[in-house]
Every structure is written in C-alpha cells, then in structure tokens.
Amino acid sequence: MSVWVTEEVMRRALRFSCRRSLWQPRGLQVMTSVRDASSPDQPLSHIWSTRQSQTLLAGNLVSPVRYYFQGKIHTEGLEEKGRLSAQPSQSSFPTKIQPTETVSEQTLKRIPFYNKLEGCGSPTDVLDLTTQYLPTNLQISNCLMHMWGTTKKMSEEQLRYELQLMFEHPEFDKLLQMAMKGAGNMRSKDLTYSLLAMVKLGVPQRSLVVQVFLRTCQEKMNKFDEKCLSILASCLDHMDSSPNVNALKEGMRLIVDARLPSIKNVMALQTMMRLVGKDAPLVLKKKLERKALSMTDQFSLPNSQHMISIMATMGFYSKPLLDICSKKITENIHGIPFNRIFMVLRACKELLYRDLDLLTTISDNIASTMDIWSTKQVVLFLSVFEQLAFCPTALMEAFAGRAMANSDTLTLWELLCVLKAYSFLNYDLQDHRQQFLDNLSQALDSYLSKMSAPAVLKAVYCLCLLGHFPAAPLEHLLQSSILEQLSPTIPKLLRSQERMFQTVDLCLRLDRPPLPRPLTVPPSVLGDPAPCNRSVHPRLSRALQDALGDGADGTLQEAVVVENFYLTDGVITKPLPVTKGSSPAGEESSPAESSQRIAVICVPQSAFCYGTSHPRGLLAVKIRHLKILGYTPVLVTEQELESVSEEERVAVLRRRIFPEHQGADAEPKTD
Structure with missing residues (x-):
C-alpha cells in the first residue's frame, strides 16, 4: 500500500512539474511580445491597425531578394521575435521523456477545445473560446481558419456585421499577438493557413502581424512542400503588391525553377505551374510548357481538364498543350460533371482559345442529356458559349423547348442571360421563334416593376436585336422615371447606353413594329452620332475600283454612313438589267x-x-436594316482580303457584286 501511495505521489508531482514548465513560459512570452510590439501606452489594436503598421514598417523594409535569400529579419522591432523563435516550441512537450499518463492527460485536455471550436458559428464565438484556453500554435492556426470558415456562407450584410464585431472584440488583438509571437515555431502548413485566414478575414496587409508572417514564410520557404506552396500562392493571389509579397512570389518562382527537373508526376507539375502566376517571366513559362509536353502521355482526363484551367491561371497560351488536352476531353466527354466542364469553358474564354470539335462535343453532350442539368446550369453554359462567340445549335434548340414550357419559372438573371445569348448569337428557332419570344416576353413583363433601369434597357435592346417588339417593356423603358435613372457618369458606360438607345430608335423607325401607340426614343438619351473615323481598307478600296473598271457597270461611293449610324465601306449603284415587259410601254421608271x-x-x-x-x-441587325432601306448587303471578311492575291480579290468582288455575269458560279451575298 505504501509503495502504491509513493508511486501516486510521484505521478502527481510529475504532472504538476510538466504543467508548470509548459504554462509558465508562455505567459512570460506574451508579456514580452506585447512590450516589443507597442509601448505600454499603446493599445493592442495597433498590432493589426493599418496606420500603426505603416509607422512600424516605415524605413525598415529591406530588399525583398535579401529577405528571401538571407532568411533573416533585419528590423529592430522584430529582433525579439527572432530570439523567441529559437526557443523551444510553445506547443511541444519538453524533450525529456515524459510519463505516459502525462501525454494521455494532455491529449484529453485538448479534445474539449476542438469539440467546442467545431461548435462555434461566428468569429466572435471563436474569440470567446480563446478566453477559456491559452491556445497552442496549432490551436491558434485552427482558430483563425475556423473564424474564416464561419464567414464563407454568410450574406454580405451579415458578413460586414460579424467582421465589425470581430475587429472590436478585445480578444482579437490578443489572438493576433499570440499568432505573431508563435509564427517562428509554427509548422509550415499552420503558418501558411494562418496567413491565408488573416488575409481572408480582412486583417490589413500592411499590418505588423501580416508582415511578420510574410517574412517568416520567406525564412522557411525552402522547406515548404507542394501543399504549403499552393496555400501560400492562394494567399498571395489576394494580396496587393509590396516588397515582402513580391519577394515571396519571386522566391516561389526560383523554387519552381530549381525543382522542375526532379518532377516526375503530372499533379506535382500542375501545382508548380499554378504557383508561378501570370506575371512570371516568359522563359519560366516556356520551361514549364516543355516539361508538360514531355509528360503528355501521362495525362489523365482530370489532368487535361486542370491543365487548361491552370494555363488560364498562368495567363499562358500554349496551343499544342491546349489541343492535346482538348482532344482528351472530347474523347471522354460523357460523365464529366458540370463544375469541370464549366471550368474548362471559362478557361478557354480567358485564354481566347476555341476548338470547334471541343465546343461542338460539349454542346451536343449537354443537349442529349438535358434532363440531368438544371436550368441554371444550362443558362451558365449558354452564357459562356455566347462569350466564346460559339453558337451551340443543338443546345439552343433543346433548351428552347424547356424555356417555352417553363418560362414562368425562369429567374430574372436566367431570363436576361437567355435573351442575351439568343440575340447576340442571332439564333433563329424558325417555326418556334414566335412562341419562344412571346413566352420570354410574358416572363419579362412579370419582372418589369422589380428591374433596374439598366436591366430594362439591356432586355429591350436584346429583344430589338431579335426583331421582337413587345409593347410593355418598350413603354416601361421610355417612361420619364426610367430614363432619368439612366445617366451614368462613366464615359464608357454612357457611350454603351447611347449605342443601345440608338439601336432601339432605329428598330422603331425602320422595322415599324405594330404597337398600341407610337413610341419614340427621346433625343436626350441618343447622344451625338459617333464620328466616322474608320477609313476604308486600302486593299478593299483598290479591289472595288478594279472590279468596276471604267465605271460602265456602276458608280462607287466609299465610306458611306447610312442613317447616321451604319458605316458601309462602299456603296455601288448599278443599273438593273432591262427585261422584256419589265415596264408598261410609254412609262419611264424612276432612278x-x-x-x-x-x-x-x-x-x-x-x-x-x-x-x-x-x-x-450586331451584324445581323445591320444587314436587316440595310435591306429595309433598299440596299443589297455584300460581306467581305478581313481574312479574305489578307489571304488572297489582288487578282483573286477582284474576282471575288465581281462575283458577289455582279452575280448575273457569273450564272451558276455566283456565291451567296450574305448568310
């Protein structure tokens, strides 16, 4: 019995000794950190305050390359931090062997903290929790990450309110103080996650705590694995340029360059490609491209999808690599989820890359599996196809049936996207056209009272491009109360609105839609006509003159502006061929x-x-109006003028302008 009592006393003495050695220094370090970060008269809020951080950093920022390579902190205000970093980690146990009971008890003591942390629903809940515990470095990182995580699903108004409460909470300063104190002892992953969380929570980027984390990342960067580098890259993407940020970006590029030859798998390569960023040197991007091309035989379907989006992240256009990835996706299109297909299309739009087989395959696949896609998903596809200037015929035909059957379920955003896609791509549903447009117009009528003035203008503009003129939206747009709201101060936006109003005005005057009462666009919103500064293409001008020869076949006028809006490169007036019995005897036809x-x-x-x-x-409505005004439009592409010889240009123009001379060989004038 006495032996058992003696052992129990020893155990309790060891526990007390361990707790004392673990807790006592931590309290001393916090006091030292507060003393170093600010004078006794200054509040702790200065740790993250923008004004104070600028004062503390003024004149102390050394060359970013020196920070990266030397791995030291040279400012006096941070010397204490360097000394403290050399001390044993606050969150680790002493290096001596500890009794098993102590470790298990310490582990059990940490479990309630994480259970309570999971139950926190806002940043302030987390801060309240930190008053009950003195967090370790790992727990500090978890607190910051959880605080950011709780804000992700908040509405904008709630987020603004919660962040205000967070910044005003007295424990927030203390948490950042402890984070800054323990930055040097944090694991690489915890260090990068903490920095990312602080940036996402809106801690000023020029504050002392953020700058300490940036400099600590510079010191430890050579030890970062791919995951830590990826987290750091995500963080730097959301940060403004500064010496320390630029130093880290340059450091990551050096690491990528150094580690590139040793990369053996595609996922590691793609991580490195994402790290370099858009402003990386072209030489480094070319090295990554060559490495990727050498590994294309290893590309899986997910690799191909991610490669296209990563090239968009890099801002690097590599047609050979894009073609290989596009072919892989085209051959395995079935079963790819929405997010990945949409990600590929968005990346193609950013890169200005279009592959006809890829776009057609995606469109046909979505159309054939229409039932598995929600209306919002299909509308997103239509929107990105419109941005790519690609007309997904099969998809637009299939979606029109759903839209006609369920037009009353379309949200306002979906309705506006559909109108824009069908009008900008000039898609004609032929037999179903009128029913489709009538149903969309009825759905639009139900939203008119809730729509902003710019949204009404865009909707009416799209309907006019389609040659459809419902009375209710037109009358609503031309009300004085709506027109008064359309007075932007940004010149580019103002010019855009004037162009839309000018198009609506032309449609009302030239298309002459049957409306309950006549409608006109007030001159005050039309603006001044755009000056015609564009000259006629010199090759086209010479070819037109050569095609007409001596003028016996017609007369030429160059750079003619029709209706003070539509510019034509040339107007040729030629006599109509006289046919027998074309006019009654004794009557002369007008010119x-x-x-x-x-x-x-x-x-x-x-x-x-x-x-x-x-x-x-835009081109379709121009052709429509020119025909109404009595012109026969003939289209010539810039590519045709550049890619053929002068003799061929003249021959092409003569065939299109004088088809009667060519017989069956004549080409159509317009689509």
Whole structure:
C-alpha cells in the first residue's frame, strides 16, 4: 500500500512539474511580445491597425531578394521575435521523456477545445473560446481558419456585421499577438493557413502581424512542400503588391525553377505551374510548357481538364498543350460533371482559345442529356458559349423547348442571360421563334416593376436585336422615371447606353413594329452620332475600283454612313438589267426603281459565330436594316482580303457584286 501511495505521489508531482514548465513560459512570452510590439501606452489594436503598421514598417523594409535569400529579419522591432523563435516550441512537450499518463492527460485536455471550436458559428464565438484556453500554435492556426470558415456562407450584410464585431472584440488583438509571437515555431502548413485566414478575414496587409508572417514564410520557404506552396500562392493571389509579397512570389518562382527537373508526376507539375502566376517571366513559362509536353502521355482526363484551367491561371497560351488536352476531353466527354466542364469553358474564354470539335462535343453532350442539368446550369453554359462567340445549335434548340414550357419559372438573371445569348448569337428557332419570344416576353413583363433601369434597357435592346417588339417593356423603358435613372457618369458606360438607345430608335423607325401607340426614343438619351473615323481598307478600296473598271457597270461611293449610324465601306449603284415587259410601254421608271444599291461591308471574322459564316447579333441587325432601306448587303471578311492575291480579290468582288455575269458560279451575298 505504501509503495502504491509513493508511486501516486510521484505521478502527481510529475504532472504538476510538466504543467508548470509548459504554462509558465508562455505567459512570460506574451508579456514580452506585447512590450516589443507597442509601448505600454499603446493599445493592442495597433498590432493589426493599418496606420500603426505603416509607422512600424516605415524605413525598415529591406530588399525583398535579401529577405528571401538571407532568411533573416533585419528590423529592430522584430529582433525579439527572432530570439523567441529559437526557443523551444510553445506547443511541444519538453524533450525529456515524459510519463505516459502525462501525454494521455494532455491529449484529453485538448479534445474539449476542438469539440467546442467545431461548435462555434461566428468569429466572435471563436474569440470567446480563446478566453477559456491559452491556445497552442496549432490551436491558434485552427482558430483563425475556423473564424474564416464561419464567414464563407454568410450574406454580405451579415458578413460586414460579424467582421465589425470581430475587429472590436478585445480578444482579437490578443489572438493576433499570440499568432505573431508563435509564427517562428509554427509548422509550415499552420503558418501558411494562418496567413491565408488573416488575409481572408480582412486583417490589413500592411499590418505588423501580416508582415511578420510574410517574412517568416520567406525564412522557411525552402522547406515548404507542394501543399504549403499552393496555400501560400492562394494567399498571395489576394494580396496587393509590396516588397515582402513580391519577394515571396519571386522566391516561389526560383523554387519552381530549381525543382522542375526532379518532377516526375503530372499533379506535382500542375501545382508548380499554378504557383508561378501570370506575371512570371516568359522563359519560366516556356520551361514549364516543355516539361508538360514531355509528360503528355501521362495525362489523365482530370489532368487535361486542370491543365487548361491552370494555363488560364498562368495567363499562358500554349496551343499544342491546349489541343492535346482538348482532344482528351472530347474523347471522354460523357460523365464529366458540370463544375469541370464549366471550368474548362471559362478557361478557354480567358485564354481566347476555341476548338470547334471541343465546343461542338460539349454542346451536343449537354443537349442529349438535358434532363440531368438544371436550368441554371444550362443558362451558365449558354452564357459562356455566347462569350466564346460559339453558337451551340443543338443546345439552343433543346433548351428552347424547356424555356417555352417553363418560362414562368425562369429567374430574372436566367431570363436576361437567355435573351442575351439568343440575340447576340442571332439564333433563329424558325417555326418556334414566335412562341419562344412571346413566352420570354410574358416572363419579362412579370419582372418589369422589380428591374433596374439598366436591366430594362439591356432586355429591350436584346429583344430589338431579335426583331421582337413587345409593347410593355418598350413603354416601361421610355417612361420619364426610367430614363432619368439612366445617366451614368462613366464615359464608357454612357457611350454603351447611347449605342443601345440608338439601336432601339432605329428598330422603331425602320422595322415599324405594330404597337398600341407610337413610341419614340427621346433625343436626350441618343447622344451625338459617333464620328466616322474608320477609313476604308486600302486593299478593299483598290479591289472595288478594279472590279468596276471604267465605271460602265456602276458608280462607287466609299465610306458611306447610312442613317447616321451604319458605316458601309462602299456603296455601288448599278443599273438593273432591262427585261422584256419589265415596264408598261410609254412609262419611264424612276432612278431608284431602275437601279440597285449594293452596300459592301468589310467585317472582322469575330462578327460571325465561330466556325461559321452566320452573322452575330450586331451584324445581323445591320444587314436587316440595310435591306429595309433598299440596299443589297455584300460581306467581305478581313481574312479574305489578307489571304488572297489582288487578282483573286477582284474576282471575288465581281462575283458577289455582279452575280448575273457569273450564272451558276455566283456565291451567296450574305448568310
């Protein structure tokens, strides 16, 4: 019995001794840190305050390359931090062997902290929890990450309120103080996660605590694994340029360059590619491209998907690599989830990369599996296809059926996206066109009272491009109360609104829609006509003059502006061929009736839907209005002018302007 009592006394003495050795220094370090970070008269809030952080950092920022390579902190205000970093970790046990009971008890003591942390629903809940415990370095990192995690699903208003409470909470300063004190002893993952959480929570980037973490990352960067580097890269993406941020970015590029030859798997390579960022030197991007091309035989389907999005992250266009990835995706399109397909399309848009087989395959696959996609998902696909200037015929045909059957379930955002996609891509549903547009118009009527003035203008503008003129939206747009709200101060936005109003005005005057009462666009919102500064393409000008020869076949006017809005590169007036019995004897036809006006328009390839000769919305309405005004539009692409010889250009123009001379060989004038 006495032996048992003696052993129990020894155990309790050991526990007390361990607790004392673990807790007592931590309290002393906090006091020292407070004394170093600010004078006794200054509040702790200065640790993260922008004004104070700028004062503390003024004149102390050394060259970022020196920070990275030397791995030291040279400012006097941070010398104490370096000395403290050399001390044993606060969150670790003493190096001496400890009794098993002590370790198990300490582990059990930590469990309630994490259980309570999981139950915290806001940043202030976490801060309240820190008053009950003195967190270790790991727990500090977990607290910061959980605080950020609780804000992710908050509404904008709730987030603003919670962040204000967080910054005003007295424990927030103490938590940042402890984080700054323990930064040098944190594990690499905890260090990078803590920095990311602070940046996401809005801690000022120039504050002392953030700068300490940035400099500590510089010291430890050579020991970072791929995950830590990836977390750090995500953090730096959300930070403004500064000496320490730039130093870390440069350091990551040096690490990528150094580790590149040893990379053996695709996932590691893609992590390195994501780290370099858009402003990396082109030489480094080329090295990564060569490495990726040498490993294409290892590419899986997910690798191919991520490679395209990573190239968008890098801001690097590599057609060989993009083509390989596109082919892989095209061959395995079935079963790819929405997020990944959409991610690929968005990346293609950012890179200005379009592969006809890839886009067509994605469109056809979505159309054939329409039932598994929600309306929001399909609308997102339509929107990104429109941004790529690609007309997904199968998808637009399939979705039109769903939209006609359930137009009343479309949200306002979905409705506006659908109108924009169908109008800008100039898609004609033919037999179902009128029903489709009528149903969308009825759905739009139900939202008019809730829509902002710019949204009403965009909706009416899209309907006008489609040649559809419902009375209710037009009348609502032209109300004085709506027009008064359309007075932007940004010149670019103002010019955009004026162009939309000018198009609506032309449609009302030229298309002459049957409306309950006449409507006109007030001159005050039309602005001044855009000055015609664009000159006629010199090659087109020479080819037109050569095609007309001596002028016997017609007369040419160059750079003609029609209706003070539409610019035509040339208008050719030629006599109509006289046919037997074309006019009664003794009657003379007027000059307009006896001649034909041909409007020659030079257009970029971007004016057509990608991979086709189908004109997009703006060009389509221009062609429609020119025909109403009695012109015969003839389109010539810039690519045609650049890619053929002068003789071939003249021959092409003569075939299109004088088809009667060519017989069966004549080409269509417009799509």
